[in-house]
Amino acid sequence: MDREERIWFGVLILVFLVFNAVTLSPLVPWQKWLLWSHPTPDKRVSIEIENYEIHLPPEGIEVWVGEFVEFVATSGDVTYGFGVFRPDSTMVFQMQVMPGHENSILWKFDTPGTYDVRSTEYSGPRHPEMFIENAIQVIP
């Protein structure tokens, strides 16, 4: 390696270290609990998905701002996705829902309001129908 290559290699290492350190750190809000603190959930919400239908708890989903909620999703047939979206359609989080496995994610909402749920994985031609408006109520 000549001098220019060594300098460039150093730049690459620096970018690698900085980017990974920042994105693995609590500077990315959800990394605080998904990667580092692993708190005990305050609430557990079970979701079952089968035949293009997302079955939420019959009583609905109501959570408090700041409480830790564990969403546990299962599939009865093919792979789906479980995605939570703000009213302006931007995504809050998502996970894959794989058949034969329990798929769970811990989340803490920091903004009150209503949130939509949509399947985020293609599961067949009726996939776009898998949308539930105002599925989650987050209370201040």
Place this chain on the structure above:
Amino acid sequence: MERIGWQEKWTLRYAVAGLVFLAMSGFEGTLMRTQLTAPEALRGMEAALNMIRPVAHEPSSAELFYGMLTVHPVVGIYGFVYMCIMGAFYFLVPFLLQKEIRHKRLVPVNFALQAIGVLTCWMSGFFGLFNAMYTLYWPLPVSYDRVPLVGSVAFAVGAAVIMVNILLFSYNMFSTVLSRSNPRSYSFWQFLRAAFGIPHLMRLFGKEDTTAVNLDYNGLPVFIVAVGRGSIDTVINALVLLTAGGLILIYGLSALFKTPLDPSAVDALVYKNWFWWGLDMVADGNALMYTAGVWYLLIPLLVNRKLYGESVVRTVIMADLLVSLGVWSHHLLGDRAQPLVMRLLSGQFITWGEFFTMGLTIFAALMTIWQARPVKFTPALKFVLGSILGFIMGGAAGLIQANVGLNLVFHNTQWVVALHAHTFLLTGVGMLLFAVIYALIPMLTKLEIRSQWLANVHFWFWIVGSVVMAYAMGMAGSRGMLRRTIYPLPNPYQPYLAVAMVSALLMTVGFVAFLVNIVGTLGWANVLSLVVPERWLTPRSGLAET
């Protein structure tokens, strides 16, 4: 009549077929973009095509959309990219080794099988409505309440033909390279040792592996080393996808003969790991190594200067092979069932290995050009630079989404498919293949590219169109727009879709300028002579074989 060699003529045939597949894939892309922008716009065309579709029911617009979407990448990658790569390598490898292709009879066989395999897959989606996407997540491809059984079987057969053909092509490449570098006999393990660069590593520590087949040093051009190493990934990819296709075929045939098998017998997570390990050998393996090899070959030729940092480059090619074997979990970052250690190690950290290998590759490429100043910006060199931009953009987007934290909001969005995948394919690989065509045509035919103006139109319309389309859809993705999802109107993504539609049209203008220029350069008679038997042409027309 221009006289060119047998091999040169076949290379041109591969290029023409590749461009036809690019046009098909682009046309499908435009249709789908139209459907996303205005869902009712294609009703007339759908009704006309439904009359010749061999399915029992009247398919919905969504079924047609997803059928097209499933085969769109197959046509683009295994039609356009692989056809062009096969054609280019069948000329360049023997040209650089000063030796003929080892098994010449495989050249037309590869051409025919690739075309047959791609067209079979395409028909399974476009007419047979197979809609399980190229990702084929288990058990969707065998869920016959969602995907047509006959379409599923046809797709698996087409995919198997493609994969077997790729294995034949790779065998011919290895056979040709090794017959030049080491005419002695060798065992399979000696070959594998060389393929994974063990002799190169031993050499770094001052030891010579004198019994190994030579794949990486002692005089083989860097391009050949990259082709050899990339072809390891190509073989693994073909073998793994062959097993997945075989599994789908077994389930399909069982269902066809009224003895359906239980899909839950196959674990979806194990299957997904296996499938992505193999599939990623293309996306993060041979695509990068072949690209690096072509840069290492073309740039010194175009600027008339030795490649900068050749010893580092050889090591990088070897490292890239090892990296490509371990990165697949970045496709499973959204799967909470995948162990966290796999997501972090394979999904995030090893993926960053590509940042180093491609970072050093691009540095070597740009330093070679910089040290050769002043350089003449020929069409080929401009397209090479455009392809480097594509790999920088697509790579940066890839590293952002291949992150355990950030993937939570990027997974399966338009960001992934537009800013990462399409930038890689259209701006990166696409412009590289155009550069190869611009560089090879004068080498193959002794004819100069006819119009610099048309080449410039091609360059600017293609690069602006592909970059703007990628950014528009990438922004839509960052605003929550999912891939593979049709949104009813009105939706918040319409402005992005409109910009992407205009960008697609810009690319079309660029592509048409390219076709006009290439046909103008070769002449209609020469183009026809690629597909029409020589005896049908008048003595003064066409590219005759020497």
